[in-house]
Amino acid sequence: MTATAIAAPAVRRRAASLSRDRRWALIVSYAFLILFAIFFLLPPYYMIVTSLKSDGEVARMATNPWIVADGVTLDQYKLLFTQSDFLVFFKNTAIVTVCVVAITMVVSILAAFSLGRMKFWGSGVLAAGIFLTYLVPDTLLFIPLFQIVRGLGLLNSYWGMVLVYPTLTVPFCTWIMIGYFQSIPKELDEAALIDGAGHMQMLLKIFIPVALPGIIAATIFAFTVSWAAFVYPMAFLYSADQQVLTVGTVTSLIRADVYKWGMLMAGALVAATPPLVIYAFLMDYYIAGLTAGATKG
Amino acid sequence: MADVALRSVVKRFDDVEAVRSIDLDIPNNEFVVLVGPSGCGKSTTLRMIAGLEEVTSGDILIDGELVNDLPPKDRDIAMVFQNYALYPHMTAYENMSFGLRLRKTAKAEIRQRVEHAARILDITDLLDRRPKALSGGQRQRVAMGRAIVRNPKVFLFDEPLSNLDAKLRVQMRTEIKRVHQKVKTTTVYVTHDQVEAMTLADRVVVMNKGRIEQIGPPQELYHRPRTHFVAGFIGSPAMNFIPCRLERNGAGLTVRVSDAISLPVPAPLAPRYQAAAGRELILGLRPEHLTEPRHGDHDADCCFAVTLDVVEPMGMETMVFFTVNGAELCGRVDPAAAKGPGESMLLCANVEHMHLIDPTTDLVL
Numbered sequence: 321m322t323a324t325a326i327a328a329p330a331v332r333r334r335a336a337s338l339s340r341d342r343r344w345a346l347i348v349s350y351a352f353l354i355l356f357a358i359f360f361l362l363p364p365y366y367m368i369v370t371s372l373k374s375d376g377e378v379a380r381m382a383t384n385p386w387i388v389a390d391g392v393t394l395d396q397y398k399l400l401f402t403q404s405d406f407l408v409f410f411k412n413t414a415i416v417t418v419c420v421v422a423i424t425m426v427v428s429i430l431a432a433f434s435l436g437r438m439k440f441w442g443s444g445v446l447a448a449g450i451f452l453t454y455l456v457p458d459t460l461l462f463i464p465l466f467q468i469v470r471g472l473g474l475l476n477s478y479w480g481m482v483l484v485y486p487t488l489t490v491p492f493c494t495w496i497m498i499g500y501f502q503s504i505p506k507e508l509d510e511a512a513l514i515d516g517a518g519h520m521q522m523l524l525k526i527f528i529p530v531a532l533p534g535i536i537a538a539t540i541f542a543f544t545v546s547w548a549a550f551v552y553p554m555a556f557l558y559s560a561d562q563q564v565l566t567v568g569t570v571t572s573l574i575r576a577d578v579y580k581w582g583m584l585m586a587g588a589l590v591a592a593t594p595p596l597v598i599y600a601f602l603m604d605y606y607i608a609g610l611t612a613g614a615t616k617g
Numbered sequence: 618m619a620d621v622a623l624r625s626v627v628k629r630f631d632d633v634e635a636v637r638s639i640d641l642d643i644p645n646n647e648f649v650v651l652v653g654p655s656g657c658g659k660s661t662t663l664r665m666i667a668g669l670e671e672v673t674s675g676d677i678l679i680d681g682e683l684v685n686d687l688p689p690k691d692r693d694i695a696m697v698f699q700n701y702a703l704y705p706h707m708t709a710y711e712n713m714s715f716g717l718r719l720r721k722t723a724k725a726e727i728r729q730r731v732e733h734a735a736r737i738l739d740i741t742d743l744l745d746r747r748p749k750a751l752s753g754g755q756r757q758r759v760a761m762g763r764a765i766v767r768n769p770k771v772f773l774f775d776e777p778l779s780n781l782d783a784k785l786r787v788q789m790r791t792e793i794k795r796v797h798q799k800v801k802t803t804t805v806y807v808t809h810d811q812v813e814a815m816t817l818a819d820r821v822v823v824m825n826k827g828r829i830e831q832i833g834p835p836q837e838l839y840h841r842p843r844t845h846f847v848a849g850f851i852g853s854p855a856m857n858f859i860p861c862r863l864e865r866n867g868a869g870l871t872v873r874v875s876d877a878i879s880l881p882v883p884a885p886l887a888p889r890y891q892a893a894a895g896r897e898l899i900l901g902l903r904p905e906h907l908t909e910p911r912h913g914d915h916d917a918d919c920c921f922a923v924t925l926d927v928v929e930p931m932g933m934e935t936m937v938f939f940t941v942n943g944a945e946l947c948g949r950v951d952p953a954a955a956k957g958p959g960e961s962m963l964l965c966a967n968v969e970h971m972h973l974i975d976p977t978t979d980l981v982l
Contacts (some may be wrong), residue, residue: 323772507702515716515763516690525715529706 359461364589372397373587378581379414384613396582405560409568412478413547414592416564419482420546421539424489431490432497433523437509443588447498462555463488469556478562483554485546492545493538501527505600524596536602544595619680619693619770619803620645621666626675628661635661638913648797648804652814653824653850660775662824663807665919667773668692680770695764696773700780701756703748709759710744716767727766734765737799740794753967754785761793767802772797773789774806778813790816811851815839823847840970845979848901854936856972857946858909861900865971872900872971875942878921880968890973901972901981904936907948909955910965917918920965928958937962 369388370378375472377383377390400406434440435447465484473481504527512522528535553567558571569587574578621643627635637659643649651659662666664670666677670690684692695716703712710731717727735741738758743831757777766770774793778786794817797804808814814821815835823838823846824831828863832839833845843847848856862873863882870882870890880900882890912918926945927938935955939962948964956962973982 433791505700505702507698507700508704510667510689511698511702511704511763512715514667514689514694514696515767516719521719526704530704532706591802 324438326353329343350402353585364592367585367589368454370581371589373582375580375582382461384461396586397589400473400583400590403581404572406565406572406590408561409563409565409572410591412563412568414594415566416478416481417543417546420485420489421542423482423486424493424542425539427486427490428493428497428542429523429528429535431494432501433519433527434495436498436501437504437506438519447495451489451495453487454495458488458549458551463478466555475556475561476558478553478557478564479548480556481564484552484556485549488549489542489545493542496541497531497534498540500531500537504530540602543598547591619875621680621691621771621803621805622864623662624676626665626677627673628658629673635827636665638876639824639827639829640738641654641829641832643803643805645803646801648817648819649675649804649822650806650808650818650820651822651824652811653830654809657824658827659807659809659822659824663775663805664775667694667696670812672972676677680908694773694776695767695771697757697760697764697777697791699776701748701760703756703759703763705748708745709740709751709762712759713762713766714749714761715746719891723882726772731762734762737796738762753781754789754930757781757789758792761796765796767903770803772804774804775806776804776808778808778810784808784813786813793817812853814884815851821851823850825850825973840980842901842972844981845974845976846902848869848974849982852903854904854947854949856901856903857944858974859900859942859944859946860976861898861973863898863943865894870894870900871975872948872968872973873901878941880966881916881918882971883969886969888972890982893926893973893975897976898982899974901974904947904949904965906967906970907946907964908967909940909950910963916968919968920947920963922963924940924961925956925958928955930955939964 366386369386372388372392372394374393374395377388378504383389431450435450465487469475469480469484472480472483474483499566507527508530510523513528517525548566549564550566553564557563557567560568563571565587567585569591573584573587621641623639625638625640625972626636627634627638635656639662641649651662661670666679668684672685673682677693679694681832703709704715707715711907712961713731713734714727717730722730731744732741735744738757738761740758740762743751743759750760757780777793777820778789781789782927790813793806797817806814806817815838818835820832820834821835821838824953825846831843833841835851835889836875838851839848842851844857845858849858859874864871864879866881868886870887871879872882873879901968923939923941923946924939929936929938933952934949935952937950937955939946939948950962950964954962974980975982
C-alpha cells in the first residue's frame, strides 16, 4: 500500500512535465511558423494588392502601399491581356515547358533505371557525374551553349529553349529517380524477370507505376525550372514573338526607367498560377519523391 | 514438371567462393529443401537455378536441358520470395496473372488458371485486393498463387516463411505441403530453419560453407548424420557433443566421458567402432536420448548423476541443462521426474543411439 501511495504521485508529476514540455514546444513551433508564414506571404500579398490598384494610385506616394485605397480595379489585368504580348509569352512558355518536361522525364527515367537498377561497370561514377553537372550554374553554361544554339540555327527561337533547358532539369531529375528506383526492393525486378518481363516491360509495367511519387516529384521540378528559367531566354531570345514569360514580362513592361508596376504584378501573379496549382495538388507526391530512399535500410 | 541437375556448380563473388563445386540431382516431382546456416550458399544455389545469378563454372540442367545461359523467363520456373515481391500497384488477381499476360495467354485461360490457383490457396475472396490490404500470410498465398498459375516445370522457394510470425509459419508450412501434394511439381525450397526442412522435404540437402554436407530423407539425416556439422545442425535442441575416449573393455568397448562416467558401447555398434579404439573422439547424443531412468529402457551402467544448471519446463517434457567434462549438455526428461536447478538428478543415456565423431575429420564413424 505504502509503495503504491508513493509511486502514484511520481507518475503524475512525470506526465505533467511531459505535457508542459510539449506545450512549450508547440508554442515555439507556432511562433516560428507564423513568423515564416508572414515573411513568405507578404510579397504575394503586396503583388495582389498592387495588381488591383489603378496606375494613379500606384504612382501616388502618399497612400498606404499595403491596402487598396481607391477601390479595387481589374484594369491592370485587362491591360496585361490586351495591351501587351503577355498571352504570346504565356503560350511560348507553355509549349517550351511541356516539351522540356516530356524530354526530361523520358531521358531521366531511362537514365535512372539503367544507373539505379542495371548494375554495370562505371554506373556509380556515371551517376555521381550526372549529379555533378547539376552543380554547374547556368550563368557559366550559357556562353558555350550560345555557340551551340547559334550553330543549330535556333538562336531567337523558343525551340532552342526546348534544347537547352534539359541541361538544367535532366541531372537533378535523374538523381531523384535513381534514389527512388534504388529504394524499390530488388526482388520486384527479379520477380518480373521470372514472370517473363524484359527490361523495358519491367520499367513500363512495374517500375514506373511503383515509382510514380518520384516521377511526379521530378516532373514538378522540371516544370518549375522550365517555367521560371531566366538566364537562357535572356541570352538566347530577343524578339517578342519568341519570348517566354520570365524575360518577356520584364522586358516589355519595363521601358527605360518607366516601370508598369500594376501590370508587372498582375503578370507575375498570372505567371505564378500554374506552378501554384500544380504544387497545391501534388505537394504530397513531391515530398514523398524527394525523401525516397532517405530511410532505406 | 521436370528434373533438375547441378553438375560441379561453382559460384564466386570476386574472391569469395560462395558455392564450391556442388552436385545435386533432383528427380521429377521431388520436394527438396536446401538448409544451412546464413552464408552457406543455399540461396545463391537457388538463385543460380532461377537464373538470377550467373554460374561461375559447372552446369545446371532443367529437364535435361543445359540452362546456364538461359534468362529466367526461358527456364520455365516460378519463384516465391522471402518478402513476397508482389507488385504493389496491382491487385492479387493482376499479380497472379502478370506472367501469363506477358506470355499473351488467352484471357479466358488466365481467368480459369487464376481462379483454380485461388481455390487451391483459398484466396478467392482476396483477388480484388492490393497487397497492402492483405496480411502477411495472405500475401504469401498470393505469391504462391503467382507461381502456381504459371504451371512451371520447377517451383523455387527462397525462405518464404521467414517474414511470418511463428504461428502463421506453422500454418503456411502445412499449406505449402498440402499445395505440393495437390500440384505435383519439382520444388527446391531454401530455408535456414531445420524444422521447416524436416517437415517439408522429401529429401534435405544440408549445406555448409558452400558445400553439400549430406543429402537424404529427413529421418536419415536425423538418425544417421554423416558429419559433425549435420549431427549438430539437424534436430532441436541440437545434439549434445561430449569429448570422450574410446577404450577397450575386455571383448567390448567403452566410451569414457569422465573419470566418473563411462558408457558401454552396445554390441551391435562395436564392430563399427573397433578400429577407433584408444582414440580421443566426440560422443554425440540427442537430448531425447538423455532421460530419467525408464524401466526396461536403460542399463544401470548407462546412468549417472548430474547437477542441473537450468531447467526449462516445456509442458509435455522438460529440458534439463547440465555440464559434463566441460561440455554443456541437454537432456529431455519427464516433467514429473525433473528436479530443480542446482539439484542432483540421475540421468541415463540411451547408448543404442550414440554417435561417435572423429574430431580430426569431423566425420561420424
